Amino acid sequence: xxxxAVCRKNKALFCFLLFALAAFLTGCSKKEPxxxxxxxxxxxxxxxxxxxxxxxxxxxxxxxxxxxxxxxETEELREPVLSYLSEEFGLSEENGLIETLVFPDEYxxxxxxxxxxxxxxxxxxxxxxxxxxxxxxxxxxxxxxxxESGISYSVWSIFPVTYTTDEILGTEYGSFFVMDYxxxxxxxxxxxxxxxxxxxxxxxxxxxxxxGDVLTPVIRYIKKSGDGSDGPFSPGNAAEYLLKSYKELFxxxxxxxxxxxxxxxxxxxxxVLGLNR
Numbered sequence: 249x250x251x252x253a254v255c256r257k258n259k260a261l262f263c264f265l266l267f268a269l270a271a272f273l274t275g276c277s278k279k280e281p282x283x284x285x286x287x288x289x290x291x292x293x294x295x296x297x298x299x300x301x302x303x304x305x306x307x308x309x310x311x312x313x314x315x316x317x318x319x320x321e322t323e324e325l326r327e328p329v330l331s332y333l334s335e336e337f338g339l340s341e342e343n344g345l346i347e348t349l350v351f352p353d354e355y356x357x358x359x360x361x362x363x364x365x366x367x368x369x370x371x372x373x374x375x376x377x378x379x380x381x382x383x384x385x386x387x388x389x390x391x392x393x394x395x396e397s398g399i400s401y402s403v404w405s406i407f408p409v410t411y412t413t414d415e416i417l418g419t420e421y422g423s424f425f426v427m428d429y430x431x432x433x434x435x436x437x438x439x440x441x442x443x444x445x446x447x448x449x450x451x452x453x454x455x456x457x458x459x460g461d462v463l464t465p466v467i468r469y470i471k472k473s474g475d476g477s478d479g480p481f482s483p484g485n486a487a488e489y490l491l492k493s494y495k496e497l498f499x500x501x502x503x504x505x506x507x508x509x510x511x512x513x514x515x516x517x518x519x520v521l522g523l524n525r
Contacts, residue, residue: 251263278429306343310376312470313347314463315366317382318409321356323453332460337467345471347373355384367388367397377401377470379463380423383408389417391422402473402481404466407455413510416518425466425483426518427490428506429455457498465493483517490519 255481320326330339330348338344349369354361362368367390370378378394380387383405390404402424410416420426455462469489473481491503506518 253453261431306338308343309340309345310374310474311340311347312377312378312379312467313339313346313349313370313373313375314381315349315351315383317351317355317380317384317387319382320350326350328458329463332458333463336460336464345467347375350382351387355387361386361389363393366394370394370399371397375401376474377467378403379466379470380405380408381463382406383419383461385409385415386413387524388418388422392414395422395457402470404470406462413508416508420518424517425486426506426515427503428518429462430520461494461497465490465497468476468493483519487519490521492519498523 280293288507316326316329320329326348333339333346333348334342336343337346340347352362353359353367355365366378378399378401380403387408388410394403403422405419405423405426407429408419408426410419447498469486487503491501494501494503502522503519504522506515506520507513508515
């Protein structure tokens with residue numbers, strides 16, 4: 249009887265071991281083979297391509313028109329500015345923001361000018377702002393014609409050539425914002441009658457830096473006002489915005505209201521950019 253009990257016990261143990269072995273073999277058969285990953289050669293440097301964020305994207309923009317005048321009469325003189333504007337904002341032919349024009353030859357050589365030049369050039373264009381860079385003397389006639397045509401966008405006269413008080417007043421009347429330039433170490437103020445007896449003393453001639461640094465905050469303000477994102481928009485508000493931008497670009501600088509020497513009157517929309525250097 250004892251032997252029968254032992255036999256039954258051994259038989260049960262044998263069956264258990266046989267079942268365990270079968271389960272083990274079944275589990276092993278289901279295992280996936282381990283993938284072998286090649287380690288990169290330590291001598292090979294892996295470089296990640298970083299794509300630059302574009303400064304502007306093509307679009308159906310209302311354009312900021314920039315009209316080149318004194319100091320930018322030739323393609324060679326305009327090319328660096330055009331390259332800068334193309335990179336920063338895009339030109340209209342690239343579906344960018346900036347539309348460019350050039351003052352006609354008669355404005356530079358003293359011949360009889362076409363008063364309706366600006367009005368005719370811009371009447372069929374989608375414009376949100378106009379920047380006159382180094383506008384020649386007598387441009388204020390064209391400005392008056394443009395204003396009388398009923399334009400809805402702002403006009404910015406940057407470093408204009410003005411010889412007389414009438415030209416200064418006419419430029420101020422036809423512009424939202426007028427800006428001259430001077431070195432703060434210079435006793436002459438660009439824009440005053442005495443300082444502009446010689447055309448070579450005009451601000452655009454004396455500015456030795458990158459004119460793109462002057463234009464960029466102007467264009468950004470025009471774009472900002474056109475988007476209607478902030479407000480109110482006024483010459484005083486624009487001057488605050490420009491001064492903050494120019495301080496970041498030039499460091500120590502001023503943007504003060506123009507004072508007419510003969511009358512002592514302070515202009516409402518005419519400012520002088522002064523650099524301390």
